[in-house]
Amino acid sequence: MSLSATDFEYVRNLVKERSAIILEPSKTYLVDSRLTPIVRKQNLGSLGDLVARLRNERFGELHRSVIEAMTTNETSFFRDVHPFEVFKKKILPDLIAKRSGERALTVWCGACSSGQEPYSIAMLMRESFPELAAWRTQIIATDLSTEILDRAKRGTFSQLEVNRGLPAPMLVRYFTRNGPEWQVCDQVRKMITFRELNLIDAWPSMPRADVVFLRNVLIYFDIPTKKSILAKVRQVMRPEGYLFLGGAETTMNLDDAFERMQFDKTGCYRIRDAAERRPGHATA
Ligand SMILES: C[S@@+](CC[C@H](N)C(=O)[O-])C[C@H]1O[C@@H](n2cnc3c(N)ncnc32)[C@H](O)[C@@H]1O
Structure with missing residues (x-):
């Protein structure tokens, strides 16, 4: 599954506006792989369907789950010592x-x-x-x-x-x-x-x-x-x-x-x- 350029732009703007996280265009593969589980969970056919729903619905849980999926949660105990x-x-x-x-x-x-x-x-x-x-x-x-x-x-x-x-x-x-x-x-x-x-x-x-x-x-x-x-x-x-x-x-x-x-x-x-x-x- 992969996003079209305009759908990528939509996701990029949504994430920037709500979390300030910047998704570089080189990160399309990352967006694809992080959003694919949401497509499956929502029983949608494609990433395009997901973005279509995001565009059509008022800001809510689905938008939030997309933003959260784009955060990087890497951490560890006593990181960097x-x-x-x-x-x-x-x-x-x-x-x-x-x-x-x-x-x-x-x-x-x-x-x-x-x-x-x-x-x-x-x-x-x-x-x-x-x-x-x-x-x-x-x-x-x-x-x-x-x-x-x-x-x-x-x-x-x-x-x-x-x-x-x-x-x-x-x-x-x-x-x-x-x-x-x-x-x-x-x-x-x-x-x-x-x-x-x-x-x-x-x-x-x-x-x-x-x-x-x-x-x-x-x-x-x-x-x-x-x-x-x-x-x-x-x-x-x-x-x-x-x-x-x-x-x-x-x-x-x-x-x-x-x-x-x-x-x-x-x-x-x-x-x-x-x-x-x-x-x-x-x-x-
Ligand atoms: C890489 S982790 C860092 C975790 C920990 N501070 C560490 O150094 O190990 C980055 C965290 O920042 C959070 N984050 C990203 N954008 C944020 C925002 N706008 N406001 C609050 N937290 C945010 C993410 O959800 C993620 O859990």
């Missing part, structure tokens, strides 16, 4: 010292996919900073895709998924086997609140975050979208907060209100002191 090392060794100790008065800490994991990232954060906090159990800590995990969020909330992972990045002692301590799958324990699951959030829509009110993980999602967007999302991230971050992006992402040339903090093998971002951003002030 080093950001989690920095989070453990530098960022959390710093925040625990700074926030010891209020004893409150909020982490927001935007674009959390099937949950490996927020569960990694939760396990790390529990394992390395048991004193946080007496704090008001919140981990808020959001994604555009309701289907992937349902999976994340369940907290069940295949053998293949737990083999990717999850240290064996953590598997033993925080998961139980359930047939062919592994179920994360309730203590860890309850540390996380999962919510739907489309990064390009108006954001619902949420507590200001001490740490934002927004990894491996900006890569799918064009420059104006990246800029507007980074500006919104600054609004929800505490002034002394930290931002982690994916390895191929940066705030450079997008938002100079952020400055990079370089650590051994990785980096993260914090909001530059407002005074430094005055016109005429030289920045690095």
